[in-house]
Amino acid sequence: MTAEDYNDCVKLYADGLYRFMLKSTRQVEDARDLVQSSFEKLWEHRKEVNTVTSKSYLFTIAYHKLIDLNRKNSRMEFRESLPDKIEEPPRTTPRLKEVLEKALNRLNDKQRSLVLLKDYEGYSYEEIAEITGLNIAQVKVTLHRARLILKEWLVSVENVL
Amino acid sequence: MEINRNNYETFFLLYVDRELNLSDMKEVEKFADENADLQREFSLLRQTVLVPAQTEFNQKELLFRKEDKRRVIPIYWSRIAAAVAVLVFGGWLITSQLQRKQGVGIVGSESRKNAVTVKQNSSDQKIKDADNNKADLPGAGANRIQPAIQQNIAATKNQSAGNNGTVKNRIKAESDIPGKNNPVHSPASAHPDLQNLSSGEIPDGTVLVMQKSSVQELQPADSRTNMDPKQISAQPGNHSPGLLVASSGTAENIPHLRDENAAFAENEDQTDNAISVVALNDKNKGITRLFKKLTRRAPTVENDRKVRVSVFQFSY
Numbered sequence: 001m002t003a004e005d006y007n008d009c010v011k012l013y014a015d016g017l018y019r020f021m022l023k024s025t026r027q028v029e030d031a032r033d034l035v036q037s038s039f040e041k042l043w044e045h046r047k048e049v050n051t052v053t054s055k056s057y058l059f060t061i062a063y064h065k066l067i068d069l070n071r072k073n074s075r076m077e078f079r080e081s082l083p084d085k086i087e088e089p090p091r092t093t094p095r096l097k098e099v100l101e102k103a104l105n106r107l108n109d110k111q112r113s114l115v116l117l118k119d120y121e122g123y124s125y126e127e128i129a130e131i132t133g134l135n136i137a138q139v140k141v142t143l144h145r146a147r148l149i150l151k152e153w154l155v156s157v158e159n160v161l
Numbered sequence: 162m163e164i165n166r167n168n169y170e171t172f173f174l175l176y177v178d179r180e181l182n183l184s185d186m187k188e189v190e191k192f193a194d195e196n197a198d199l200q201r202e203f204s205l206l207r208q209t210v211l212v213p214a215q216t217e218f219n220q221k222e223l224l225f226r227k228e229d230k231r232r233v234i235p236i237y238w239s240r241i242a243a244a245v246a247v248l249v250f251g252g253w254l255i256t257s258q259l260q261r262k263q264g265v266g267i268v269g270s271e272s273r274k275n276a277v278t279v280k281q282n283s284s285d286q287k288i289k290d291a292d293n294n295k296a297d298l299p300g301a302g303a304n305r306i307q308p309a310i311q312q313n314i315a316a317t318k319n320q321s322a323g324n325n326g327t328v329k330n331r332i333k334a335e336s337d338i339p340g341k342n343n344p345v346h347s348p349a350s351a352h353p354d355l356q357n358l359s360s361g362e363i364p365d366g367t368v369l370v371m372q373k374s375s376v377q378e379l380q381p382a383d384s385r386t387n388m389d390p391k392q393i394s395a396q397p398g399n400h401s402p403g404l405l406v407a408s409s410g411t412a413e414n415i416p417h418l419r420d421e422n423a424a425f426a427e428n429e430d431q432t433d434n435a436i437s438v439v440a441l442n443d444k445n446k447g448i449t450r451l452f453k454k455l456t457r458r459a460p461t462v463e464n465d466r467k468v469r470v471s472v473f474q475f476s477y
Contacts, residue, residue: 035218
């Protein structure tokens with residue numbers, strides 16, 4: 001990968017990676033730091049990375065950095081979470097997207113990350129398995145459990161409404 | 162594998178995750194339509210798919226990079242060492258040549274370290290020879306001083322050529338020294354060493370010897386050894402017209418020298434251009450600075466330049 005290819009990666013994947021990090025961490029600064037550190041590592045290993053697999057490599061780096069951060073934060077309980085509605089203006093009537101945002105917070109870190117990789121980035125089971133280091137069956141089971149949790153949350157919200 | 166009521170959940174999830182091919186997806190949709198009790202569950206699972214939000218990372222400029230094109234400039238130590246060696250050798254060569262040139266004469270500015278020491282033995286012998294050849298002529302002493310001054314000036318000219326034009330100009334004044342054209346006696350013709358001097362050959366220490374002899378000739382021969390150096394002064398009978406042999410008050414005793422000293426006082430700031438001579442001091446039997454500021458550049462009067470020899474300093 002050349003410097004030009006790297007800069008193309010920045011243009012193509014920086015937004016998606018930031019979104020993935022922001023949804024996973026729910027912290028703007030954490031998300032920015034993870035994005036920068038991920039691209040920094042991609043730059044350092046650019047000669048070893050093929051341009052075709054650069055996105056997968058980038059998200060792999062980001063995912064592992066995310067796990068490290070989650071482990072670190074699990075030992076530190078003082079962090080302040082962003083409000084759930086930070087991305088959207090306040091609304092009087094809950095909408096499906098807002099409900100899903102809340103439902104997403106009910107997932108554990110692995111489930112959330114896999115759902116984000118699946119829905120936001122459109123990765124296949126195999127690609128998610130490659131990024132996360134899980135096997136395909138684990139990815140499939142984890143995603144199915146996450147979907148069922150989200151479905152149950154939607155059902156509960158519908159009952160309330 | 163075909164979808165049925167036992168495995169429909171797996172097919173629904175695969176459908177939501179877009180892991181089915183197009184035909185299987187149509188099969189799932191058809192199965193959901195045929196089973197109304199499963200239709201709602203199928204709809205809820207489809208709603209669990211997150212819709213990507215438009216999120217922009219606004220710090221991309223921090224991520225862009227450029228190839229580091231800094232060029233490594235090697236340091237060729239061997240070439241640097243060779244260049245330094247050439248410079249050092251050239252400097253040594255020039256210095257040695259300069260020192261060789263400076264070894265010709267003994268006269269020069271003391272501050273420029275151009276003075277040359279003189280061998281005392283050869284000087285003493287030459288003093289005696291000069292004394293023996295000194296005629297009983299009253300003007301002989303003055304006539305002997307003149308070649309010494311000439312040689313002194315000649316040596317200065319050789320030494321200072323190209324270095325200091327002021328000395329060169331000063332030398333020209335030798336022709337105006339009174340008594341130079343005195344035909345009575347010519348020391349250069351009377352003594353072989355002096356002949357060599359007049360012919361331009363300048364042996365080591367010769368000039369200084371002539372200075373020494375000229376000073377001693379200013380004194381009476383019988384009182385030379387007993388005279389207090391403080392008492393040495395210019396005497397009307399035997400002093401050189403161009404030479405001021407001075408302790409304090411000497412010039413005042415001699416009218417025409419007093420006038421010249423007055424001219425010196427006006428040009429006292431020219432001491433940097435003075436020519437100093439290192440000579441012998443017989444009394445102390447060592448090399449001391451007998452003469453200081455022996456000659457000076459005289460003021461130019463009507464394009465005539467003179468050389469003045471003055472201000473002797475005796476150590477005792």
